[in-house]
Amino acid sequence: MADDIHEVYAIRYGHHSRRSPANFIDGDPHDVLQPLDFFVWAIVGPSGVIIVDTGFDEAMGKKRQREMIKPVRDGVAALGIAAESVKDVIVSHLHYDHCGNYDVFPQARYHLQDREMAYATGRCMCHRALRAPFEVEDVVAMVRKVFTGRCAFHDGEDQIVTGVTVHHIGGHSKGLQSVRVKTRLGYVVLAADASHLYAHIDGGRVFPLVYNVGEVVEGYETLKKLASAPRHVIPGHDPLVLARYPAAKPGLEGWIVRLDTEPKQ
Numbered sequence: 001m002a003d004d005i006h007e008v009y010a011i012r013y014g015h016h017s018r019r020s021p022a023n024f025i026d027g028d029p030h031d032v033l034q035p036l037d038f039f040v041w042a043i044v045g046p047s048g049v050i051i052v053d054t055g056f057d058e059a060m061g062k063k064r065q066r067e068m069i070k071p072v073r074d075g076v077a078a079l080g081i082a083a084e085s086v087k088d089v090i091v092s093h094l095h096y097d098h099c100g101n102y103d104v105f106p107q108a109r110y111h112l113q114d115r116e117m118a119y120a121t122g123r124c125m126c127h128r129a130l131r132a133p134f135e136v137e138d139v140v141a142m143v144r145k146v147f148t149g150r151c152a153f154h155d156g157e158d159q160i161v162t163g164v165t166v167h168h169i170g171g172h173s174k175g176l177q178s179v180r181v182k183t184r185l186g187y188v189v190l191a192a193d194a195s196h197l198y199a200h201i202d203g204g205r206v207f208p209l210v211y212n213v214g215e216v217v218e219g220y221e222t223l224k225k226l227a228s229a230p231r232h233v234i235p236g237h238d239p240l241v242l243a244r245y246p247a248a249k250p251g252l253e254g255w256i257v258r259l260d261t262e263p264k265q
């Protein structure tokens with residue numbers, strides 16, 4: 001493996017059944033079943049393993065009425081990764097479905113954008129409409145990591161290791177960052193919630209949870225520029241990801257797929 005080429009995996013841990021009007025800021029005339037899946041991602045390369053996002057646990061799934069299908073720890077273990085040994089976790093943003101399971105990666109440093117921490121601890125959280133996707137205990141847990149020296153802050157674009165960079169996109173949450181990974185196929189981009197579904201980035205449509213609509217739609221252009229081809233932008237919540245990519249290994253079908261492969265269209 002060249003020193004900047006990485007493997008990339010999507011690990012599905014949760015599910016939420018819903019109809020399509022709930023997924024777009026202006027609704028959807030088709031009103032079809034259009035569920036969301038919940039993922040974390042693993043980047044495996046010469047400098048070790050980087051986990052992107054940490055998901056939610058069973059208790060949070062119950063509280064938020066989202067189905068937790070497989071614990072995040074089990075998904076990571078199924079790839080042969082010891083969670084205890086993971087050194088770096090990239091946090092796309094601080095919404096409840098991206099930063100729970102605080103104790104699963106006890107050795108990790110958490111990488112997040114300055115703007116996301118400022119947003120999640122500042123005046124915007126006085127407003128119910130803006131704080132709805134955040135959980136105070138998640139935010140407090142991240143603040144505790146700041147005070148134990150376990151957070152690394154980034155402002156805009158930055159490199160985590162050679163071949164893996166973070167990019168501030170904003171839009172959906174003020175400090176949302178996406179992750180670009182150099183792979184054998186070129187650059188694959190983990191959009192996280194910069195595009196929930198393929199339908200958002202492909203159609204220029206907007207998920208209803210939003211901080212700044214302009215940054216969301218501009219973000220789609222940025223994501224496409226960052227990836228070697230538009231098909232290598234991976235949306236954060238789309239069940240189609242599991243259909244388009246092969247299982248990471250036999251037995252992991254419907255659970256863990258390998259993203260540094262050509263997708264079925």
Ligand SMILES: [Zn+2]
Binds near residue numbers: 093095172173193
């Ligand atoms: Zn989100």
Ligand SMILES: [Zn+2]
Binds near residue numbers: 098193236237
């Ligand atoms: Zn999300």
